[in-house]
Structures are given as structure tokens and as C-alpha cells.
Amino acid sequence: MRSETISSRAEARAAGSPWGASLRGFGNVFRKELSSWTGTRSRWVHPLVWLAVLIGPLLLPLYLMREVFAAQAAGVLAMGLEMFFTLAALAPAVGAVLLMQGSVITERQLGTAAWVLSKPVGRSAFLLAKLTANAAALLIAATLLPGAVAYGLLSLEHGAPLALDSFLRALALDAVNVLFYLTLTLALGALVNNRGVVLAVPLALLLGGDLVLSLAPGLASVTPWVLGRFAAVVAQGQALPSAWPVLASLGWCVVLLAAALWRFGREDL
Amino acid sequence: MDTVIETAVLSKAYGSVQALTGLNLKVPRHSIFGLLGPNGSGKSTAMKLLLGLVRPTSGWGRVFGLDIERDSVEVRRRVGYLAQEPRFYEHLTARETLRFVLRFFDHIAHSERERRVASALELVGLEAKADRPVRGFSGGERQRLGIAQASIHAPDLLILDEPAAALDPMGRRDVLDILRRLRERATVVYSTHILDDVQRVSDRVAILKAGRLVAQAPVAELLAGDAGAVYAMVLQGAPESLRDELACLPWVTAVTASRGADAESWVVTVSDADAAEEKLLRLVLREPGARVLEFRRSRAELEDVFLDLMRGGEHAERDDLVSG
Numbered sequence: 182m183r184s185e186t187i188s189s190r191a192e193a194r195a196a197g198s199p200w201g202a203s204l205r206g207f208g209n210v211f212r213k214e215l216s217s218w219t220g221t222r223s224r225w226v227h228p229l230v231w232l233a234v235l236i237g238p239l240l241l242p243l244y245l246m247r248e249v250f251a252a253q254a255a256g257v258l259a260m261g262l263e264m265f266f267t268l269a270a271l272a273p274a275v276g277a278v279l280l281m282q283g284s285v286i287t288e289r290q291l292g293t294a295a296w297v298l299s300k301p302v303g304r305s306a307f308l309l310a311k312l313t314a315n316a317a318a319l320l321i322a323a324t325l326l327p328g329a330v331a332y333g334l335l336s337l338e339h340g341a342p343l344a345l346d347s348f349l350r351a352l353a354l355d356a357v358n359v360l361f362y363l364t365l366t367l368a369l370g371a372l373v374n375n376r377g378v379v380l381a382v383p384l385a386l387l388l389g390g391d392l393v394l395s396l397a398p399g400l401a402s403v404t405p406w407v408l409g410r411f412a413a414v415v416a417q418g419q420a421l422p423s424a425w426p427v428l429a430s431l432g433w434c435v436v437l438l439a440a441a442l443w444r445f446g447r448e449d450l
Numbered sequence: 451m452d453t454v455i456e457t458a459v460l461s462k463a464y465g466s467v468q469a470l471t472g473l474n475l476k477v478p479r480h481s482i483f484g485l486l487g488p489n490g491s492g493k494s495t496a497m498k499l500l501l502g503l504v505r506p507t508s509g510w511g512r513v514f515g516l517d518i519e520r521d522s523v524e525v526r527r528r529v530g531y532l533a534q535e536p537r538f539y540e541h542l543t544a545r546e547t548l549r550f551v552l553r554f555f556d557h558i559a560h561s562e563r564e565r566r567v568a569s570a571l572e573l574v575g576l577e578a579k580a581d582r583p584v585r586g587f588s589g590g591e592r593q594r595l596g597i598a599q600a601s602i603h604a605p606d607l608l609i610l611d612e613p614a615a616a617l618d619p620m621g622r623r624d625v626l627d628i629l630r631r632l633r634e635r636a637t638v639v640y641s642t643h644i645l646d647d648v649q650r651v652s653d654r655v656a657i658l659k660a661g662r663l664v665a666q667a668p669v670a671e672l673l674a675g676d677a678g679a680v681y682a683m684v685l686q687g688a689p690e691s692l693r694d695e696l697a698c699l700p701w702v703t704a705v706t707a708s709r710g711a712d713a714e715s716w717v718v719t720v721s722d723a724d725a726a727e728e729k730l731l732r733l734v735l736r737e738p739g740a741r742v743l744e745f746r747r748s749r750a751e752l753e754d755v756f757l758d759l760m761r762g763g764e765h766a767e768r769d770d771l772v773s774g
Binding site (some may be wrong): 202203205206209212213217221291292293295296298299300301302303447449450 | 464498501502503504505523524526527529531533535536537538539541550551553554555
């Protein structure tokens with residue numbers, strides 16, 4: 182028994198630090214989460230849906246209602262850029278909330294979280310794999326792919342390729358916005374047991390942001406609510422009005438994730 | 451005793467509900483250890499505590515000498531677990547589920563992984579359904595898949611919560627066979643309500659009642675009990691005076707009789723089995739007209755012991771059984 186104990190402890194030490202143990206199993210859970218996007222109908226349904234949602238409206242100023250938009254002072258290109266980047270901040274964020282609202286709660290309630298965590302998997306690895314896999318899949322399907330199509334269509338309208346760095350920086354701002362809502366929803370799933378709360382809080386923040394900002398404009402620098410507007414500005418070649426909303430949104434992601442990891446680490450499954 | 455699991459005053463409370471109180475458990479290596487108790491007695495909680503799925507309120511536990519809280523991930527590397535109601539990702543097939551589980555353990559070559567998956571499917575008789583999504587599986591098939599996923603990485607310890615639940619009699623028999631086979635290379639801790647199965651395959655049992663351990667002992671020791679040996683006789687023509695005579699003997703503690711259609715059954719409880727085996731039958735046959743149709747030493751059934759403990763019977767207070 183004594184030698185067994187000593188050798189087992191040595192093995193445990195060899196497995197790495199406590200942080201290393203808490204990340205054990207990340208790759209396998211990440212692969213499984215990603216397979217729910219790539220191994221099912223989602224593989225083509227998601228890209229098609231996001232193209233329809235984000236590129237469909239862009240066809241109005243560019244082709245379908247061109248005369249109406251051309252009569253506006255801003256012009257077709259500027260209105261197309263603003264339309265795309267504002268929508269690309271909002272719609273994928275709604276998608277992130279809807280997709281992630283059951284991610285943790287459902288697994289806790291059905292018992293699949295307990296099953297996976299009965300294997301040598303760290304609880305942090307379980308949550309982080311869910312976040313990173315879904316973030317990667319959603320950002321590719323709902324931000325990068327429509328972004329590439331929009332870049333092509335808007336460049337055609339411009340008559341020459343648009344400035345790629347400005348376009349990519351604008352896409353990155355939208356991506357930060359999506360990441361915030363994805364993290365918020367995942368964190369709420371770990372922090373509370375009520376699916377209604379997990380759904381309602383992010384959607385209220387997302388849809389009520391403009392209203393809150395009209396009452397308290399100072400909140401713009403500590404929330405992600407202006408990122409869509411900033412993206413439209415940056416896409417047109419202008420400087421980023423302020424870095425604070427970006428830093429604050431990323432900071433919130435870290436805080437929310439830390440809270441979720443702390444709470445989930447103490448959850449009885 | 452080479453101990454695989456050891457707990458000391460391990461307790462768990464959910465709010466004001468005390469699910470487990472002061473559990474002191476010792477599970478020897480290569481034993482088949484049955485965890486018994488009615489619903490809500492704390493069996494599943496005890497298993498989840500060992501796996502780090504729930505956090506103890508107080509006390510400590512070690513598995514292979516590793517702390518169940520601090521070294522939980524390493525503990526789980528060496529343990530295979532079957533939950534009471536096994537849940538899997540519904541869209542995955544049985545084969546994909548087993549591949550998914552195996553990837554959590556040591557890195558092995560693809561061909562070796564496939565061989566182990568096929569072998570596990572064969573072990574539980576799921577080859578024909580290997581490539582169907584789990585969502586279409588019956589309760590029994592899920593249970594079989596649960597046993598396959600718990601044992602696929604050849605763990606040193608298997609913790610199985612009601613492994614025979616949801617199985618038909620054939621399936622139950624198969625599970626008992628699997629447990630016996632697994633014992634050669636692993637220790638098996640399992641909970642069940644089927645006491646007959648426990649008596650058939652287990653070496654040791656622990657009995658829980660309302661979150662407390664009321665007995666822990668080798669099955670044979672538990673069955674022997676402390677009430678002395680019991681002898682059963684089927685007789686014809688034995689007078690009541692003979693029964694009274696037996697009851698007065700110093701080594702006889704009780705005689706109970708029940709009348710059948712054409713014979714009488716006596717149950718004689720004695721404090722000295724040697725004296726009983728030497729003298730009891732002779733005393734009865736000495737009586738003119740008495741005919742003995744059957745005479746045997748009666749073996750207690752685990753069910754009797756279990757029910758006695760659940761009623762708060764004399765075993766419940768026995769420290770020697772609890773300390774095992």
C-alpha cells in the first residue's frame with residue numbers, strides 16, 4: 182500500500198501542476214464540441230443561414246433597391262458598409278446567446294457533464310473547450326465567411342479592393358462583440374440553474390443597449406454596446422474612436438470566464 | 451489489507467439534507483465490493499464523492515492513496531465509472547462514444563484504439579448496434595454501453611452504480627459474469643438492490659442506511675451473524691414436550707415451530723454449533739414415534755441480514771461489522 186501510494190503520488194505530480202490537471206482533456210472535449218458543428222447538418226446549415234442573414238440585406242443597397250439608397254447623401258458603399266457591420270455585430274451575438282444558452286445547463290441537467298467529468302477531465306478544460314470550440318465555429322460561420330463575401334461585394338461596388346486592414350479591424354470589433362455575448366451566456370450557464378435567466382439577461386443587454394446608452398452615455402466606454410457602430414466607422418477607413426469599449430469588453434470576458442470557472446469548479450454534479 | 455479505497459468520516463450535506471454522514475470505508479484490492487442500501491441511503495453520493503463529482507462537506511477519502519479532492523483528475527484516470535442512469539451524447543453512435551471516452555486516457559495508436567473499442571463492444575454484446583446513434587438505444591442497451599465505457603481503458607478500479615438495473619435476467623447474468631472476469635485485473639465497487647447478486651459475486655459488502663454505514667464486512671461474516679447457528683428440522687410424530695425439552699437445553703437459545711399439512715417444521719437456534727451437531731439429532735431420534743424427514747443447518751440469506759439492519763436490528767449496532 183505504501184509503495185503504491187508513493188508511486189501514485191509521483192504519477193500525479195508528473196501529470197503537472199494543478200492548473201495542468203484542470204486543463205486535462207481539453208483537446209478531446211474541444212474536438213467533440215467542434216464535431217457538433219462539423220459532423221452534423223450544421224456544417225452547411227450555419228454558413229447558409231448566416232450568409233442569408235448578413236448578406237441578404239446587403240443586396241438591397243447594392244442591387245435590389247439601389248436607386249433608393251443611391252439617392253441618399255452617404256452613398257451606396259458607405260451605407261452598405263454600415264449596414265453590414267452593424268448587423269454583423271448584432272445578429273451573430275443573438276446567435277451566440279441562442280446557441281450557448283443550453284450548452285452548460287443542459288449538460289448539467291441531463292447528466293452528460295457528470296459523465297464526461299467522471300473521466301480524467303478538468304472542469305476548467307470542460308468549460309474552456311466549450312467556449313473556444315463554439316467561438317471558433319461561430320466566428321468562422323457568422324463573421325469570417327459573411328465578411329469575406331461582403332468584402333467581395335463591396336469591393337465590386339467600390340470598383341477596386343477595399344482597404345483590407347480597415348475591413349479586418351472592423352470585423353475584429355464585431356468578433357469581440359460576439360465573443361462577449363458568447364462568454365456571458367456560457368458564464369451564466371455555469372453560474373445559475375435557470376435557463377430563462379441565461380437567455381433573458383444577454384438578450385436584454387444586447388437589445389436594450391441603445392436605450393441604456395441614451396440614458397447613460399458614459400457606459401459606452403465600459404460596455405460592448407458601441408462596438409458595431411465603431412466597426413462601421415473603422416471599415417470606412419476612419420480611426421477607432423476609442424479603445425476603451427474594446428478593452429472593457431475583453432476585460433468583461435476574462436472576469437465572466439473566471440467567475441464561471443470558479444463556480445463550475447465547486448458545482449456538485 | 452492492501453486497500454484501494456479508504457475514507458474517514460466522509461460526509462456530504464446538500465443544504466439541510468445530510469446525504470452521507472461519517473463514512474469510514476475500506477475496500478481491499480481485487481475485491482468485488484457491494485454497496486447496499488435503500489434509495490436515498492447515500493450510495494450514489496458516496497460514489498460521486500470518490501470521483502470528485504461532488505465535494506465533501508467534511509472528512510477525507512483516498513483512492514490508490516490519492517486524495518479524492520486534490521488529486522481528483524488522477525484518481526479518475528485510474529477509475530471506470532458507470533452512473534446510475536448512464537447518459538451519453540445522443541447524436542454519437544456507440545462506437546463514437548467509446549472512441550470519445552478512450553481519447554481521455556493514454557495516447558494510443560489508432561489501430562489499438564479501434565481494437566479496444568471493438569473488444570468493449572463485444573464484451574457487452576453491442577456489436578450489432580455499434581454504429582447506431584445512442585438516442586435510439588433502450589435502457590438495457592444504454593446500461594451495456596455504460597459498462598463498456600467504464601471498462602474500456604482497463605481501469606484499476608471500477609465504480610458501478612446499479613450496473614444490473616434496467617437489464618433482463620440474461621443481461622443481469624452477463625453483468626455478473628463481467629464483474630467476475632474484471633476482478634482478475636481490477637477492484638470492483640458496485641451498488642445494487644439485487645441482494646441475490648451480491649451474495650453470489652461479492653467478497654465484501656457495506657450497508658448504508660439514511661446516509662450512515664451500518665455494516666461493513668465480508669459477506670460470509672455478515673451471513674454468519676452473531677445470533678448463533680440455526681438448524682431446521684422437518685418432523686413427524688414429535689410431541690410438544692420434546693420441543694420444550696430442547697428449549698431448556700443450555701446451548702439452545704430458541705425453538706420455533708410451524709405446522710404443515712403432514713409434518714411440522716422446527717427451527718432451533720443454538721449458541722454452540724458443536725454441541726448441536728453432536729447432540730440435537732440424537733435427542734430428537736431418541737423420542738419414540740418421532741421421524742425426522744429433514745435436518746440441515748440453515749444458512750442466513752443476505753436479504754434477512756439486510757432487512758434486519760434496515761429495521762434497526764441487532765446487527766446495526768455491531769461495531770465489529772462496521773469496522774470490518
